[in-house]
Amino acid sequence: MTRVGPAPDAGAGLPASRSRRLPRARARGGVLDTLAGVRIARFTRDDDISYGFVEGEPGEERLHVVGGDPLYSKLTPTGAVVGLDEVRLLAPVIPRSKVVGIGRNYRDHAREMGNELPSKPLMFLVPNTAVVGPDDPVVLPSFSEQVSYEGELAVVIGRICKDVPRERVGEVVYGYTCANDVTARDAQKSDGQWARAKGFDSSCPLGPWITTDLDPSSLSLRTRVDGELVQDGRTSDMVFDVPSLVEAVSAAFTLLPGDVILTGTPAGVGLLTAGQRVDVEIEGIGTLSNPVVAR
Numbered sequence: 001m002t003r004v005g006p007a008p009d010a011g012a013g014l015p016a017s018r019s020r021r022l023p024r025a026r027a028r029g030g031v032l033d034t035l036a037g038v039r040i041a042r043f044t045r046d047d048d049i050s051y052g053f054v055e056g057e058p059g060e061e062r063l064h065v066v067g068g069d070p071l072y073s074k075l076t077p078t079g080a081v082v083g084l085d086e087v088r089l090l091a092p093v094i095p096r097s098k099v100v101g102i103g104r105n106y107r108d109h110a111r112e113m114g115n116e117l118p119s120k121p122l123m124f125l126v127p128n129t130a131v132v133g134p135d136d137p138v139v140l141p142s143f144s145e146q147v148s149y150e151g152e153l154a155v156v157i158g159r160i161c162k163d164v165p166r167e168r169v170g171e172v173v174y175g176y177t178c179a180n181d182v183t184a185r186d187a188q189k190s191d192g193q194w195a196r197a198k199g200f201d202s203s204c205p206l207g208p209w210i211t212t213d214l215d216p217s218s219l220s221l222r223t224r225v226d227g228e229l230v231q232d233g234r235t236s237d238m239v240f241d242v243p244s245l246v247e248a249v250s251a252a253f254t255l256l257p258g259d260v261i262l263t264g265t266p267a268g269v270g271l272l273t274a275g276q277r278v279d280v281e282i283e284g285i286g287t288l289s290n291p292v293v294a295r
Helices: 107-112 166-171 185-191 195-199 242-252
Strands: 039-045 048-055 062-067 076-083 099-103 122-126 138-140 151-157 173-180 204-211 220-225 228-234 260-262 277-282 286-294
Touching: 122 195, 122 242, 151 220, 151 242, 151 277, 166 173, 166 242, 173 277, 173 286, 185 195, 204 286, 242 260
Parallel strands: 099 260, 138 286
Antiparallel strands: 039 048, 039 204, 048 062, 062 076, 099 122, 151 173, 151 260, 173 204, 220 228, 220 277, 277 286
């Protein structure tokens, strides 16, 4: 197991705007170096699952197909290029190990739910069977009558690590994507723990792709239901920022490549009904969109 040790004087001498920026990794034979500043998508075409990096402006995106899984191999273009409208996007990553959620990480959300702010990150686990991708349906579970949306920034881990100090978090982060931490509120209250409420099938949409070089410190995060703006926050409003979360989570769990950390949701959560569509838009990444259906 790789344990990331302390790095002295990380960020020393840099302007404040740059010292907050997470550095790119320089590890594992340069694999992660090849991913700086790209959007990595996972998709299917003709029943084959492939990966590619996305280029182009919104509405004009094209996928440059790469060989293998970029989490485990160098980013090697095959030469094939396809339009985004020619493929079906999948969840950009299916965690091999776990999704770690963080609760009550925005002050305004904690207040709207009538909760106190946690003194340290409040963690819960979500099974990887909860993960779905862009345009996949969120299926309302039969055991709940109060299912709500939660737009969130998701952190994707790029290498095995344990006990990561905050100044070295950039060495283990593969990138960022949009998430919807769908929650069965009535089950959350009745169960006293959150496995069923936040881990049912289709409760963790991720996508549309992973952005590999992004400063997560102050990104706009907006959620819309049927086009109506319902959440409008910034990641700068987090109680615990991304480096603090990765440090805390890695102190509790060994993190593996492809593991995902959900970083919490701003105020404005509300209930969903079948037939609605939820869009989670994060600055620098894109928009994750999912319909809501009854089982």
